[in-house]
Amino acid sequence: MSTDYQQAREALGLRLRELRLGAAGGRLTGTQLATRLGWPHSKVYKLEGGRQTAAPEDLTAWAAAVGQPDVAEELLARLRGFESHIRSWRRQLASGHRPVQDVWNIEVDRSQTIYAWEESVIPGMLQTADYARAIFLRYADLYGSVRDTEEAVRTRILRQQWLHQGGRRFHALIWEAALHALICSPSVLAAQLDRLAGMVGMDTVELGIVPLGASLRIPTANGFWVLDDRLVIAEDWHAEIWLDDADSVATYMRVWTTLSQSAVYGADAQALITRAQRSVNPRA
Structure with a gap:
């Protein structure tokens, strides 16, 4: 995997973590967010650590789960940016x-x-x-x-x-x-x-x-x-x-x-x- 791609994936992960910690209604743990989303908790940590590439629906669901659905488009734009290289x-x-x-x-x-x-x-x-x-x-x-x-x-x-x-x-x-x-x-x-x-x-x-x-x-x-x-x-x-x-x-x-x-x-x-x-x- 290219360095630029991995760096972009890690940057997206940091943004996801930031949104989780700043969730509307109070900070969420990874386990709490996973429960809201119906995901295994390992998926949350893989996405935040840049070890897994998010699907568009993952990002939309994440934004809604942290009470900030308006940031979904920003997250999707980040994904489109680095997926233009890896399709x-x-x-x-x-x-x-x-x-x-x-x-x-x-x-x-x-x-x-x-x-x-x-x-x-x-x-x-x-x-x-x-x-x-x-x-x-x-x-x-x-x-x-x-x-x-x-x-x-x-x-x-x-x-x-x-x-x-x-x-x-x-x-x-x-x-x-x-x-x-x-x-x-x-x-x-x-x-x-x-x-x-x-x-x-x-x-x-x-x-x-x-x-x-x-x-x-x-x-x-x-x-x-x-x-x-x-x-x-x-x-x-x-x-x-x-x-x-x-x-x-x-x-x-x-x-x-x-x-x-x-x-x-x-x-x-x-x-x-x-x-x-x-x-x-x-x-x-």
Whole structure:
């Protein structure tokens, strides 16, 4: 977790403690407040200590329980401020995958140059509809989220129009393992590899593949995208991390550049795709 995020969470916790101690009608102990809220007392202390991130409904309930409902908007504003960097999947996917894709499309449309690193899947900008569908269904199962799969697929595919606009450039790096990962059926993967092979040499796409046997200067770690020089979007299992400070953007670009030094391009990349095609369909 980023230092800035944790500091903001701790600052919110201190404000919550201040409100508890200054409750209308007299100071409340943590146990008394927990009883009013119907929570385990440990939740009160975790929120105040910055060890748990409050949900919006937690903050609204806290403000009411201490007799100061008018401060709820202030607390929610504090939460929005630091959650703009750490966007939990639980909250993002509350309405399904389509809204998340809509937000991505807005940011992609604003960008001229995108750098992407994916170690386990084909990047969304290069996915077939069937492959994207398989990915969304797997994540819907994992998070128990709304199954708006077809809407999410259409929105992701719509984003790919960006690749056909002049002046745009997509620099994609993929670990070879992603070419073999059966996150979908073999037939869907075969079609996805055909699509990927067709991207090699496209004037708006630079496709690099890091071979499994390549010497790596750093671990492959998680996937991330750098949009122009203004925004990094990185994925973890609990959240998407959005970073827009210059130091973070520069760090992720150094990571991308370092990984790219182990990649192959052009005919060599095509050979790795062909090897994966033969693996998924030995008769090819």
